[in-house]
Amino acid sequence: MKRDQLPGPVRLATQPISQDVLAEKYLKAGETSADQLYARVARALASVEQPALRAEWERRFLDNLRAGAIGAGRIMSAAGTDIQATLINCFVQPVGDAIQGRDADGYPGIYEALREAAETMRRGGGVGYDFSRIRPKGADVRGTHSIASGPCSYMNVFDQSCSTVESAGSRRGAQMGVLRIDHPDVLEFITAKRTPGRWNNFNVSVGVSDAFMQAVIDGADWELAHKAAPGPKLMAKGACQRADGQWVYRRLPARELWDTIMKSAYDFAEPGILFLDQIGRDNNLSYCERIEATNPCGEQPLPPYGCCDLGPVILTNFVRHPFGEGGEPAFDFDAFAQVVATQVRALDNVLDLTFWPLPQQREESAAKRRIGVGFTGLGNALTMLRLRYDRQEGRDMAARIARTLRDAAYAASVELAREKGAFPKFQAEGYLAEGSFASRLPAELKAAIRQHGIRNSHLLSIAPTGTVSLAFADNASNGIEPAFSWGYTRNKREADGSRSSYTVEDHAFRLYRALVDADATTDGALPDYFVNALQMSAADHVAMMQAVQPFVDTSISKTVNIPEDYPYEDFKTLYRAAWEAGLKGLATYRPNSILGAVLETTAPAAKEAPPPAAPPVPVDPMRTVIESRPNGALNAVAEKVEYWTQEGQQRLYLVVSFLPIVTDDGRHVERAIEFFMPVGQSGESQQWITATMRMLSLAARGGFLDRALSDMRKVTWDRGPVRLGTYEKADGGQVPRWHDSEVAAIAYAIQNLIARRQQAAQGSLFEPDELPAAPAPAAVTESAAVPMPGVMAGKKCVECGAHAMIRKDGCDYCTQCGYMGSCG
Numbered sequence: 001m002k003r004d005q006l007p008g009p010v011r012l013a014t015q016p017i018s019q020d021v022l023a024e025k026y027l028k029a030g031e032t033s034a035d036q037l038y039a040r041v042a043r044a045l046a047s048v049e050q051p052a053l054r055a056e057w058e059r060r061f062l063d064n065l066r067a068g069a070i071g072a073g074r075i076m077s078a079a080g081t082d083i084q085a086t087l088i089n090c091f092v093q094p095v096g097d098a099i100q101g102r103d104a105d106g107y108p109g110i111y112e113a114l115r116e117a118a119e120t121m122r123r124g125g126g127v128g129y130d131f132s133r134i135r136p137k138g139a140d141v142r143g144t145h146s147i148a149s150g151p152c153s154y155m156n157v158f159d160q161s162c163s164t165v166e167s168a169g170s171r172r173g174a175q176m177g178v179l180r181i182d183h184p185d186v187l188e189f190i191t192a193k194r195t196p197g198r199w200n201n202f203n204v205s206v207g208v209s210d211a212f213m214q215a216v217i218d219g220a221d222w223e224l225a226h227k228a229a230p231g232p233k234l235m236a237k238g239a240c241q242r243a244d245g246q247w248v249y250r251r252l253p254a255r256e257l258w259d260t261i262m263k264s265a266y267d268f269a270e271p272g273i274l275f276l277d278q279i280g281r282d283n284n285l286s287y288c289e290r291i292e293a294t295n296p297c298g299e300q301p302l303p304p305y306g307c308c309d310l311g312p313v314i315l316t317n318f319v320r321h322p323f324g325e326g327g328e329p330a331f332d333f334d335a336f337a338q339v340v341a342t343q344v345r346a347l348d349n350v351l352d353l354t355f356w357p358l359p360q361q362r363e364e365s366a367a368k369r370r371i372g373v374g375f376t377g378l379g380n381a382l383t384m385l386r387l388r389y390d391r392q393e394g395r396d397m398a399a400r401i402a403r404t405l406r407d408a409a410y411a412a413s414v415e416l417a418r419e420k421g422a423f424p425k426f427q428a429e430g431y432l433a434e435g436s437f438a439s440r441l442p443a444e445l446k447a448a449i450r451q452h453g454i455r456n457s458h459l460l461s462i463a464p465t466g467t468v469s470l471a472f473a474d475n476a477s478n479g480i481e482p483a484f485s486w487g488y489t490r491n492k493r494e495a496d497g498s499r500s501s502y503t504v505e506d507h508a509f510r511l512y513r514a515l516v517d518a519d520a521t522t523d524g525a526l527p528d529y530f531v532n533a534l535q536m537s538a539a540d541h542v543a544m545m546q547a548v549q550p551f552v553d554t555s556i557s558k559t560v561n562i563p564e565d566y567p568y569e570d571f572k573t574l575y576r577a578a579w580e581a582g583l584k585g586l587a588t589y590r591p592n593s594i595l596g597a598v599l600e601t602t603a604p605a606a607k608e609a610p611p612p613a614a615p616p617v618p619v620d621p622m623r624t625v626i627e628s629r630p631n632g633a634l635n636a637v638a639e640k641v642e643y644w645t646q647e648g649q650q651r652l653y654l655v656v657s658f659l660p661i662v663t664d665d666g667r668h669v670e671r672a673i674e675f676f677m678p679v680g681q682s683g684e685s686q687q688w689i690t691a692t693m694r695m696l697s698l699a700a701r702g703g704f705l706d707r708a709l710s711d712m713r714k715v716t717w718d719r720g721p722v723r724l725g726t727y728e729k730a731d732g733g734q735v736p737r738w739h740d741s742e743v744a745a746i747a748y749a750i751q752n753l754i755a756r757r758q759q760a761a762q763g764s765l766f767e768p769d770e771l772p773a774a775p776a777p778a779a780v781t782e783s784a785a786v787p788m789p790g791v792m793a794g795k796k797c798v799e800c801g802a803h804a805m806i807r808k809d810g811c812d813y814c815t816q817c818g819y820m821g822s823c824g
Helices: 016-026 034-046 051-067 073-078 110-122 151-164 186-194 210-218 232-236 254-268 276-282 333-353 359-368 378-384 392-420 443-452 466-472 507-515 538-551 568-580 684-702 705-712 742-759
Strands: 090-092 126-130 175-180 203-208 221-226 247-253 272-275 310-314 372-376 487-493 499-505 559-561 585-589 635-645 648-662 668-676 722-728 734-739 803-808 811-814 820-823
Touching: 016 034, 016 073, 016 466, 016 499, 034 051, 034 073, 034 333, 051 333, 073 466, 110 126, 110 151, 151 175, 151 186, 151 705, 175 186, 186 203, 186 254, 210 221, 210 254, 210 568, 221 254, 247 254, 254 272, 254 568, 272 276, 272 568, 310 333, 333 372, 333 392, 372 392, 378 392, 378 507, 392 443, 392 538, 499 507, 538 559, 538 568, 538 585, 568 585, 635 742, 648 742, 668 684, 668 742, 684 705, 684 742, 705 742, 722 742, 734 742
Parallel strands: 090 126, 126 175, 175 203, 203 272, 310 372, 559 585
Antiparallel strands: 221 247, 272 585, 487 499, 635 648, 635 722, 648 668, 722 734, 803 811, 811 820
16 A cells, blocks of 8 residues: 555544653643643754754654654653753663772773762663673782672672662662673572562673583583682682683583573573673674673663663554554555654754763763664554464564664664764774674665765664553553553552552553454453463564564563463573574563562462462571560670771670571571660760661561671771771781771671671671671572562552562563553
């Protein structure tokens, strides 16, 4: 059908969820409708054009927004306002192997990186990091005659910072932590999130190389190595230096390491996998940058200080004659290509319009001008075209849409380069070199790039669109995903404290009811092309990614949903198939008894008889929650602590009470549960340490005393170092141990007191000779993280209060009430 014969999209009345999210997340003072918001955004985007062109481009940008070319959340929320917040959704921040300043390779030290990340999140941006440069636990730190605590311990600090820093517009901070598969601490990294509550503000992914995958296939051993020299204990255990200068800390079977990753992903939904070599091969800028991490949702592999400037196009707006009403259903490729072309200019303008949290981010963006035109509503669009998402015809249509997106975007960027100039780092030979994404473009596009250059180094990204889809696309399916369900009930808490509820319906289902069958129900019989995420196989999810990825120059954010009874061996095969298919990464989700079912839309069917009682959950008696102090007297130890500050020798007395317990294997041990500093001790700092003792008591009874003390060890002050205890050098000599604050010294004293008390019973949380390294997380069995009956695993929902807020496709989602929060 010719372009001028195709009707426009069918418009439906706004459903309550869309109006609510629009008002809560995006409308500003004086705005009451999406069209007013579009006018604000269009005016802002046009403001960086030449004065004589601004009115024309404001009109064209407004028309494009109305047509479905919207900006990502930060753009729609902050563009055209006086908020000093970034319009960029996400960044990657470098982290070097130094505490402060910069490391030998010029990367910012850990606490400088933390400062930069905090500033970025404060301005509204999510952050991804590669922590692989940080030296491993047990490595030698010659400058301070100490032993390194490893990247996982520093990730605890980044996690806490993220939860503390409120992003612009009350946006939840989002982070991605990456560690390479050859880092010596990768096993701790893989299993860290098995511990409930650890790294709540992180998504985590392992950076996997082709060499490792081949080692898995071949059944070969794998070396965990780092350039930092190991400490004496590791050297004594056989650590050695390779010919390339790297130090090998350990060797283990590659399949054993792979199985550890797979078990964690199978039961805990993390870590994700990044295929770093495929990311590098496909990179248009492999001649001038190295990519080691992604943004929080994984759709943007980025270099240090790189950003993702995103804007999806709503695909459902380009389906004509949906469900065959009034004619054969068709996708309007011509209209889509025109909208994509204008979207390229709009996102390019964002780079000049936005507030940059850091000058390094501005410089990186100016040099390469990355943008990310994408799409949302693919699942719904295929349904409206009467194509099944999980069949070849659906994948063929998706690939054709993605190819049109690619060609229209690259052509528009070439035209923009003719008008405004190519990005400064552009080099035709490197950009079009064999193997790069650009080398696979049509011949005429490559010729145009050679002749005129191109404005943007990268142009395409398929990102999650949770609240954007709710607010601006009538709850169309999210990004590349199929619909999850056709409807659910949302319970909403009103401003006066009352509660209301209403039905939230999928856009394609709403349209079907409006055009075809007004009596259709979400749980009734629908045509077979109404297929949702839970009705298709895992292989079909991956096959859609495989169909679309060749036409996307960055990556795709997608969660592969698999059923609880999906065989583990098939699960492992899924990841290997993703690597062999040339995908850049993979994330999966399997609802299970450990995590709780995600996005349940109906209650489980009633059983004829109650299920058999579950076996008892093995617990660690040293970390179980003690609701209140036991009655009666407890064994206690009083200790005088002497330390030295700039004001001279200081003394205080500490009392630690212990609870006798018996472990599952019959050992009698003691657990510290109460801390006290007797009254009457002088000194301003000692008074606030008294309050700290009470908080430690709560931490001890809550089961996370070791983490609390570890955090105390990191506290700093401005009164100079504090001396307490000694440290054994590699040559056996004893030197004074210095701490960054009085509270850090007190924490060290408590750790030693507990260690001495428990050492004889082999129940110690701490090893005195290895302080100050925080202990490795205790091994947690799969059932140890089972949530309490009736409570789904997740954070507390701000809407209904249930502890059921999880991350789905990069977005906060409450499985209890359907509330959609912010997206990374």
